Amino acid sequence: MTTNQTIGGVPRGEPVYQVSDGVNGWSDVDLLRYTACCLDPEEYECRVLYAEHPAPVAVVLPARPRADEEEYERMTDYEKGLLHGGIELWDKIDEVTRLNPSL
Structure with missing residues (x-):
């Protein structure tokens, strides 16, 4: 899976791989562990989330200090x-x- 995939032409953010054993909740894991856990669907539930790109933010800076x-x-x-x-x-x-x- 690559980080430049798109959904409806909109680029996805970075993938976050997670697994759950049904007891301890969801845990972030690396791609290797994610792949290994997905090979055992009776023991682990797997999902991939994509971080969204941050929304643009307008920043208003204070006036520059000046003195005559x-x-x-x-x-x-x-x-x-x-x-x-x-x-x-x-x-x-x-x-x-x-x-x-x-x-």
């Missing part, structure tokens, strides 16, 4: 540190966005 020169001069060292930390964080967010255009 006059405002910056009135800031305490602590506030300046927070401002610089926020700017560094935004630099990292910009880099992630550049590397992942779908974001």
Whole structure:
């Protein structure tokens, strides 16, 4: 079974193989154990589930930290540190966005 199968033209997610012995409930297993258990249908029940692709999510980021020169001069060292930390964080967010255009 491959991970690129489709249902009605819609691609499936990754397969999750599960077996149950009727007593202990369902357990996730690897493909080899799944195949072995399916050879004994009187002892084990087998099923394959497919993980769904995550739904797209809109993310709203907070405003970028900015301070004009006059405002910056009135800031305490602590506030300046927070401002610089926020700017560094935004630099990292910009880099992630550049590397992942779908974001």
